[in-house]
Amino acid sequence: MEIADLDIRELIGAIGSALVPVVFKGVGKKPTPQAVRERLRLNAEIMGRLAAVLYGGEKTGPELIELIDLFTAHMQVEYSGAMKGFLGPEGELSRLRNPQRDAG
Template identity: 45%
Template sequence: MKISDLDVIELLDVITQAISPVLFKGLDQNTAPHLWRERVKLNAEIIGRITAVLQCGDEVGPEIHDLIELCTRNMQAGYEKSFSEVLGPGGSLSKIHRT
């Protein structure tokens, strides 16, 4: 079996679930939104880098730098959109901090 034989989406799902408890350890509804955003950004950076490597398939070449930038940027945009419902104005965590 080679990397190119793997289901990258399935693998990323497992990796994301494995690192999330470490990255978000200690955060709860009382944590300031900016701290959540910092961790989300770090999570996007890590998953973006892993995604780039996996998308290279069986050999990683010099194009990895551009691919890391692209994947990280895409992850950050996706995560920011997902978390904006919770962290943005009117989000459930923002409401907690206003009470």
């Protein structure tokens, strides 16, 4: 069996789930939006690199560097878009930090 025989999306999802606790370790129970953004950028960078290497399979050299750049940029865009509803004045993070606002 080889990496190409695996479902790469499923593998990346499993790695991503395992990575989150490590990347967000120490951020605290009430993280600031800036801390969340910083950790998300780091998470996207790591996931982009991992995805490129997995997708590239046996490729090495300049082709892999191009894939890393492509996948990392894609992950940054995806994470940024997904987090718009979480960060910001009316985002989920604000609601988690100020539960009284929603009860009022």
